[in-house]
Amino acid sequence: MTPPLASTNGQAATGLRHDWDRAEAEALYALPFADLMFQAQSLHRTNFDPNHVETASLLSIKTGGCPEDCGYCSQSSHYDTGLKATKLMDQATVVATAQRAKEAGASRFCMAAAWRNPKDRDLDQVCDMVSAVKGLGMETCVTLGMLTPAQAARLHDAGLDFYNHNVDTSPEFYDKIITTRTLEDRIDTLAHVRDAGIKVCCGGIVGMGERVEDRLGMMVLLANLPSHPESVPVNLWNEVKGVPVNDTAERPDPIALVRLIAVARILMPKSVVRLSAGRQYMTDELQALCFLAGANSIFIGDVLLTTKNPQRDRDASLLERLGINSQLDHTTHSHLRADAAE
Numbered sequence: 001m002t003p004p005l006a007s008t009n010g011q012a013a014t015g016l017r018h019d020w021d022r023a024e025a026e027a028l029y030a031l032p033f034a035d036l037m038f039q040a041q042s043l044h045r046t047n048f049d050p051n052h053v054e055t056a057s058l059l060s061i062k063t064g065g066c067p068e069d070c071g072y073c074s075q076s077s078h079y080d081t082g083l084k085a086t087k088l089m090d091q092a093t094v095v096a097t098a099q100r101a102k103e104a105g106a107s108r109f110c111m112a113a114a115w116r117n118p119k120d121r122d123l124d125q126v127c128d129m130v131s132a133v134k135g136l137g138m139e140t141c142v143t144l145g146m147l148t149p150a151q152a153a154r155l156h157d158a159g160l161d162f163y164n165h166n167v168d169t170s171p172e173f174y175d176k177i178i179t180t181r182t183l184e185d186r187i188d189t190l191a192h193v194r195d196a197g198i199k200v201c202c203g204g205i206v207g208m209g210e211r212v213e214d215r216l217g218m219m220v221l222l223a224n225l226p227s228h229p230e231s232v233p234v235n236l237w238n239e240v241k242g243v244p245v246n247d248t249a250e251r252p253d254p255i256a257l258v259r260l261i262a263v264a265r266i267l268m269p270k271s272v273v274r275l276s277a278g279r280q281y282m283t284d285e286l287q288a289l290c291f292l293a294g295a296n297s298i299f300i301g302d303v304l305l306t307t308k309n310p311q312r313d314r315d316a317s318l319l320e321r322l323g324i325n326s327q328l329d330h331t332t333h334s335h336l337r338a339d340a341a342e
Helices: 022-029 033-047 091-104 120-134 149-157 183-195 212-223 254-267 284-293 312-322 327-341
Strands: 054-062 108-113 139-143 162-164 199-201 204-206 231-236 272-275 297-299
Touching: 022 033, 022 212, 022 254, 033 254, 033 284, 054 091, 054 120, 054 272, 091 108, 091 120, 108 120, 108 162, 120 139, 120 149, 149 183, 162 231, 183 199, 199 231, 212 254, 231 254, 254 272, 254 284, 284 312
Parallel strands: 054 108, 054 297, 108 139, 139 162, 162 199, 204 231, 231 272, 272 297
Antiparallel strands: none
């Protein structure tokens, strides 16, 4: 029997559920592939343009030297990854990079700093960056670690649209990859962000040695938050020199990844689901299946923080062949017209 898409229990006025249990997610995941894809694509079409993909750009504004011991991260000070720590970028460099990202087809600009939590003097500079990037006509997002309620309020007042704070994995697997903070610490910051009126970008990583049950547990955790994240990034584990996850990592089978994207779409039908880090390992065919399953956002640009990303031309070609429109498509055509005129 096909599992229901929703029930009246725990159903908010929006029609979204916040009472999913692991067994329901596992039943969806185990459906025949065609049935799962049909459910996911049907919900996707109800809530989104199925032929549109959002494009975002990500910049590391402060790299390395993080005191957290996340077992997957090249920026942790606990591991010898060969990455040199840097100071916080100056505002002019950040804004110039954002302008180039906009011209390349990004509609959202995300700024990441490798901190456990920002100091107030650093937050002053980040708030100025947010306001300046917002002035370019782009959506803004930052990820700075844990926040206090007052810090979240300051970011809101600066014009921040989204705050990224991933839960990373399931509650059961969490302490296998991180010991310097708890999952509850993450949930607390998400609550502060929500209370401040900022939209939430929250997802995790797959392929670190977790079980399928852990991947589904992460999605159930996100779907059962008081409000679903507006953006749900799904990251594939990237190979990083010198980190503990190297000993357990195994990227998921491609069909297993598509199934996970489809379950995310069903559990959180109004959330944007982003294919984030690790797309350089994905074939065009796998990405196409993920879009069909309900993914509708990607990061563009050759680098994501400290890892590689598909080149812009490859993304533009893929979206064009699939008949998917995006801001990247518009800027590509604009560049072509400019080249023809010269």
